[in-house]
Amino acid sequence: MADPLRPLRLVNFATRLVSIRLETAPAYSTGARLVWLLEILKLTEIEPPTPNPQSPISNPHPPRSTWLEIDTDALAGNVRALRAIVGSDRQLFAVVKANAYGHGAEIVGPAALAAGADRLAVATLGEAAVLRQVGVTAPILLLGYTPGYLGEELLGWQLAATLCDIETARQWSAVAVAAGKRIPVHVKVDTGMHRLGLASTNVPGFFFQLAELPGLFVEGIYTHFSTADEADQRYAQRQLKTFTDLLAVLSLQGQRPPLAHAANSAAILSLPESHLDAVRSGISLYGLHPSPEVPLPDAFRPVLSWKARIAQVKMLERGEPVSYGNTWRSPRLSTVAILPVGYADGFPRAPRTWQSVLINGQSAPIVGRVCMDMTVVDVTAICEAGEIVRAGDEVVLIGRQGAAAISAEEVARRTETINYEVTSRLMARLPRIVVSS
């Protein structure tokens, strides 16, 4: 195979040769020239590229002093718990969109498949390509909107895509026919969420139109619930009825696709009749609760912890300000710790912050504004309790430390959002480290 670094090597070689020529003026001995010559040969070897800090690593020393720990044993346990609920004859989609809800798709995708998931689902073509590049060969479904002009890419990466309009169907079919292949599609039906999807009444006619397109293989049909995570399941049941009535019509037409699916995590737990041929599990895979009304059973465990090490500890006189805008001033002689974590990691600055982190198993409140890459926390109370707080000490932002814990659900409560958003916005620049429990 051609060496991709060859042009660089040649430039490097030439540059060094010129510099050595200049240095090896006649005054230098033959021995010295020989040493330089050997030096050239050694130096023309370009340093091997350093590992990508965003790729899955199992190095005990992460490339940053803040990192996510991804417990693949907990993940495997969650997949098994889901399998126990849905049974062995249903297909289990592991939903790993948005970088596996922030957990790292390159880790979670293969690990979920190894633990027993049958297929993966993502939102975008780019997310699927990342999985193919790390060697995933299992079927991948794109749940999001994929434009008609991406037919060649669907074929190239061997992906199944969500379909809900005839124009896109025609574009994809034409590309597939030209390549002598077929693109698997899952028709998305809007049964009441009124997001992406074809109105259920239009679906039977749509299937007759699809039958005219030889480049498509209608592998699946699906819908999505808007309220399966609520205590009142009546709307979800109505959506399910609309969907199953439609499936009956398609069966009569002889056009029911092999995979009909509807259930997300909440419906997997709360609406067993929605399991159909396949289920799509996202949040439960990560051991996070679909909602307070539809919590996970005890068999599930959180997969992600977020940790950091204190960068610096300093003392402040009474009245000294902290961070941009001097919005917080030390109310007394205080000790603060600087954390190498900021809003560019997914640690929000506004409108609500994380409020506190764990140090020595105790709560350390954030003081002053959260910056892009740094945050200051007050450790005065911890020090006054007789504990020593030093640079290098471990900080927990999500997870356990001693008897204390901060869950993604607790962060969601503090930041007035949902656990889905808390982990999904954990940025790619945070190293993800595989751990086993």
Ligand SMILES: Cc1ncc(COP(=O)(O)O)c(C=O)c1O
């Ligand atoms: C179409 C679709 N299916 C399944 C899921 C997974 O949902 P959950 O994470 O609640 O299991 C999602 C997530 O948003 C989705 O958009």
